[in-house]
Amino acid sequence: MLVVVGLGLAAYGLQGRFPDPREFLRALTGADYWWVTAALALQFVSLAAFAWQQRQILRAFGVRVGLRYAFAVTLARTAVSISMPVGSAVSAGYAVRQYLRAGASKEIAAAQMIVSGLASIGGLALLYVVGGAAVLTRDPHLLAGPQPLIVVGVLAVLTGVAVVGGRRLMRRPAGPARPVGGNRVAAFVRRVLTSAREAWQAGASLRAREWITGTLYYAVNWLTDLLCLVATCHAVGLPVGLTTLAGIYLGVQIVRQIPLTPGGVGVIDTALVAGLTAAGATAVTAAAAVVIYRVISCWLLLPAGGIAALWLRRDQPPVRPGPGRHEPAS
Template identity: 25%
Template sequence: MGGRTPRRVRRVIKLLAFAFVVHVFVLPQIGGARKALSVLGSVNPFLVVLAVVLEMLAFLAYARLTQLLIPAEHRPPLRLAFGAVMASTGVNHVVPGGAATTAAVNYRLLGHAGVPAGEISFALGTQAIGSAVVLNVILWLALVISIPRTGFQPIYATVAAIGAVLIALFSAAVIAALKGREDFAAWVARLLSHLPGVSERQVLDVMVNLVNQVSTLARDRDRLRLVVGMAGANWLLDAAALWVMLTAFGPHPRVVGLLVAYGLANVMAVIPISPGGLGVIEAVLIPTLVGFGTPRAQAAVGVVAYRLVNFWLPIPLGALSYVAVERATSAERRRGFGRELEEQIDKVAGED
């Protein structure tokens, strides 16, 4: 076992290095070497920096979303939530289909910050599904505006249908949970109990907790509005980073066309082919942007530059964030233990 793990790590590092080389040096050649070099020579450094800032703000909005989905009594500080988001994103960008590993990182870091496991489950589940619904709503709106102007493409129907099913299932589940909480929880528990190794009692306990938290969130309108707002801000800030990065290398891309390309790429990236949608997002973004009028060389170089910030940068930042959050939470746990010990000593001294 000990010999296998280093080999696996080396294999992952080699694959990432290969992907990085292809991503940085091969993809820009799609538009032709001379055109790519010409586009690189006309870069606006200020806009590149602005794109990086917008991307960090997108991650910050996602961290705030995580924070808002955790009840106030156990809510971690924003800096810890941001660190957990960066750490889990970094892992997600290294491990293909790394949802389980990403969840494990979140459970560890948020758990060390004092968040109960049930509340972490609710936050992560609601965050993932809710963000997907918001992304599909943004894509739908962009499609409604763009189709009369640019025409209909078959892929639009496929992606729109997937979005419609997702939104319908999400809405039906929320309505069922709010109208008959106990019945809905019991129905899900019975359904999942048919799976091997799944206990109906345990599932029921988890479902009751989740349904109660959904009900609490639905009743708190101000918090619900903030949750939806942060989910939207996360996607729109990320899309803005893409728009600014493309503009750094040439003329402004059309906003509606960019949102269609961005939405299509991120919906397709859900397919767990590669970590963080590497290759999938680029393969969808570049031709779709070209279809909406962006010059091919600008689209190729701009998308690669955007993905350097969106995909590659979170890997080292995530590693640093993991260490920082671990240190911060371990120090907080030591302080908490010290306070508890002092209280016990004072209590014993008072009894004497």
């Protein structure tokens, strides 16, 4: 069902945007499949970097999971994210449930999601600043001005403020517990806010080394996904340089964060094709490169994630409490 739904969404989102089918198929069949293989390997490394980052954060909180289990959760939650509306939120909830099975407390699982989200922003900001600076020196029009850099810069500042604020919050003594009244809504809101505070404090308590490591893992995740796009463009012989492709990719990431459609179907594809054609590629080769890239980075992950989810349902992860400094918040 995941495969059928994925193909149906792809066909709907790309309807009317393809060039002549015969020329398009000729470009696909004439692709250099050594480059396609390289693109597959790079996408695997991208997913592995994400899994390593999740495992590293859990280990910092004293919860140890195997790499195979972390990779399976990564595959499954990625499939959830790209196959459902507002998939990122559903994917995060799915991952929290799996980490609870692995022995994490609710506070640690929530803190892991917070740290992962902030590290993702940091990794993208790092890649954006380095890549965007290079693009602006050669093809400034590809970034459509400094606005994307400003957006990522603001996100990076907010990330730093969240970490510093959490560390300061840790220094304050906990106030006396308030009695829970008869109002169920107020009691529920108070519990949610208390859990959020504890998760925030736990995430902010990580050492600088752990934050840097998590951010670098995410930077590798973004970079290898970019190189996957570069490899698919080389596979169809696109005359577009690495700097130009980096500008297109980084610009599309801003669009990608807005969950208009599941997996960004139709939105990301159109933005990539438009960017490649604006950079000098023909509509045929641009569409062929984007389709190969999206098959590798999106549609193939649906059946892979489905298989991983089935394996996770049958497999009970070994709970191996580690020697981490962080205990579950009380």
